[in-house]
Amino acid sequence: MAASGRLSIAEVQRRVSAVHHGTDPEEQLRFYDGWAPDYEQDVTMLQYQAPRLAASCLASGFQGSVADALVLDVACGTGLVAQELQAKGFRCFHGLDGSQGMLDHARRKGLYQELKQCMLGQEALPAASGFYDAVLIVGALSEGQVPTSVIPELLRVTKPGGFLCLTTRNNSSNLRYKNQMRQLLDDLEQRGLWGKVKVQEVERWERATSEQKAEGDSDYISGVIYLYRKKAP
Ligand SMILES: C[S@@+](CC[C@H](N)C(=O)[O-])C[C@H]1O[C@@H](n2cnc3c(N)ncnc32)[C@H](O)[C@@H]1O
Numbered sequence: 001m002a003a004s005g006r007l008s009i010a011e012v013q014r015r016v017s018a019v020h021h022g023t024d025p026e027e028q029l030r031f032y033d034g035w036a037p038d039y040e041q042d043v044t045m046l047q048y049q050a051p052r053l054a055a056s057c058l059a060s061g062f063q064g065s066v067a068d069a070l071v072l073d074v075a076c077g078t079g080l081v082a083q084e085l086q087a088k089g090f091r092c093f094h095g096l097d098g099s100q101g102m103l104d105h106a107r108r109k110g111l112y113q114e115l116k117q118c119m120l121g122q123e124a125l126p127a128a129s130g131f132y133d134a135v136l137i138v139g140a141l142s143e144g145q146v147p148t149s150v151i152p153e154l155l156r157v158t159k160p161g162g163f164l165c166l167t168t169r170n171n172s173s174n175l176r177y178k179n180q181m182r183q184l185l186d187d188l189e190q191r192g193l194w195g196k197v198k199v200q201e202v203e204r205w206e207r208a209t210s211e212q213k214a215e216g217d218s219d220y221i222s223g224v225i226y227l228y229r230k231k232a233p
Helices: 009-020 025-045 050-061 080-087 100-109 148-157 172-190 210-214
Strands: 070-074 092-097 112-117 132-137 158-169 194-207 220-230
Touching: 009 025, 025 100, 050 080, 050 132, 050 158, 050 194, 050 220, 070 080, 070 148, 080 092, 080 100, 092 100, 100 112, 132 148, 148 158, 148 172, 158 172, 158 194, 172 194, 172 220
Parallel strands: 070 092, 070 132, 092 112, 132 158
Antiparallel strands: 158 220, 194 220
16 A cells, blocks of 8 residues: 555556456446445546547537537446536536446536446346437446447437447457457448447557556557447438
8 A cells, every 4th residue: 555545556557457357247346336436546547548538539520519419428437428528518418337336426426417227238228219419438348348239239329410439448358359349340330320430549548457568568558449420220
């Protein structure tokens, strides 16, 4: 433990590496329940930039009034994505997450008009088809977290002409997941269900855990942001 009572960077890296182990979903969510009070301090220490970068990516490609857009933040965690989107002028947010602990922290931000618990990848999203102007999932599509089977559901709840912003990581232990995700994204595009707006590769996504470094990643792992636009039927 660092002298301040806060965890040292090495301790935070050790804690975060537990997220990426292939635990069962219920165990994963219990982990997040316990992590919720420290989540924001820890990810700041790891220089986690995904919420800010995804918000910028969506804002740069979005067409229409951002103040009137209804946004679904999937795997919203403590609400970092809505916070960043608010700084870009977005105002209307709904959030979903499996961890009640993370949702409790998101609720305290006072940014979301609606927050619901949902086991992503195992049940349908609790939303009508074609409901949202924009749907984001940030920091949750990776090995051991939310399965790629959620992606068609994200598309279902987006309005025709609406935008979808998804992130994943490029580190070595996530390559199988990333390739599977890429295949699904391409397949949905070939079927004419959405069109690619932007793919943004980010070199310094966040600091690597010691385990990721041992697997051949550098001090930072890289990541990628995908922005798609749903086609009209
Ligand atoms: C790394 S956090 C990202 C939170 C937020 N989007 C951000 O960028 O700060 C991942 C979130 O996904 C949620 N999560 C992971 N697996 C899940 C699942 N199968 N169903 C629902 N939520 C899940 C966790 O509870 C956690 O809040």
